[in-house]
Amino acid sequence: MAIDNTLLLNRLRIQPGEQILTRLAISRLPSGAVIDVPVHVIRSTEPGPVLLLMAGMHGDEVNGIETIRRLIRRNLLQPTHGTVIAIPILNIYGFLNFSREVPDGKDVNRSFPGHPRGSVASRVAHRFMREIMPLVDYGIDFHTGGAARANHPQLRCVLGQDTVTDALAAAFAAPFTLHARLRPGSLRATAHALGKPIIVYETGESLRFDEPGIEEAIAGTLRVLHHLGMGAEGPAPARPNVLCHRHRWLRARYAGLFRAHVGLGDYVEEGQIYGSIADPYGGQAVRLESTMSGYVIGLNYMPVVNQGDALLHLAMPA
Structure with a gap:
């Protein structure tokens, strides 16, 4: 006071x-x-x-x-x-x-x-x-x-x-x-x-x-x-300054080793491949397709991911 x-x-x-x-x-x-x-x-x-x-x-x-x-x-x-x-x-x-x-x-x-x-x-x-x-x-x-x-x-x-x-x-x-x-x-x-x-x-x-x-x-x-x-x-x-009224994390549908193909600040188009999740035992790798367009404002740097883990945070401009 x-x-x-x-x-x-x-x-x-x-x-x-x-x-x-x-x-x-x-x-x-x-x-x-x-x-x-x-x-x-x-x-x-x-x-x-x-x-x-x-x-x-x-x-x-x-x-x-x-x-x-x-x-x-x-x-x-x-x-x-x-x-x-x-x-x-x-x-x-x-x-x-x-x-x-x-x-x-x-x-x-x-x-x-x-x-x-x-x-x-x-x-x-x-x-x-x-x-x-x-x-x-x-x-x-x-x-x-x-x-x-x-x-x-x-x-x-x-x-x-x-x-x-x-x-x-x-x-x-x-x-x-x-x-x-x-x-x-x-x-x-x-x-x-x-x-x-x-x-x-x-x-x-x-x-x-x-x-x-x-x-x-x-x-x-x-x-x-x-x-x-x-x-x-x-x-x-x-x-x-970019105003964003909507933003959402894209999450892993599979478990495995995550590799991002985009970086912080990049713009990702809907349908763009933004990364992959690979079987750690040498099996198939699954390509990850973005379900929306937006700027990458958050990124998971942990290679080992479980189903449901947050991978990519996208923000949509107003």
């Missing part, structure tokens, strides 16, 4: 013009080591909105973590107006264990708004909602593909419902913007219910740096800061 333009966070009174690093205590490991979440708060002397930049909701999603790290190290988060709250890693447990989840196996991004006496994931979500969310006006939540699936740089939000979210997405100007429904228990859905727009950026795969996607994320963040009147004009987008 803010009183007389003083921002109150983690029992600290942060004045305009101040820059601090504070740590939200979450819990303890069985060893007794304290788990806390570092939070950067960077305030201008001039009033303005509060923008949240958050990554590491899933501990193995390193591209968002690296995006915020670079923004901090390059001194790019000094707002001319308002306040930036930057959280490079929310799920410290997952980060330490190269995992999406917390130790109880639950997903933090399905645990909002959380509970102070709930599971570990629920406690992380509750502390965030109690300390951070009351301060936030807008947010960007950075994510990475999981389970050996890679994402082409893309933004996800609910399109066409409110002009504020649409304007944030247009300002970020990722290569693709997807209309993505709100998922119960997610940060985005919980924030939406409070009237606080949060857009989600995805790029790359877990535990791998995606350099082009990280630089896209940095440029998009700077454009959002400018759009909100918090910073200088960001770099112009390298390519037009």
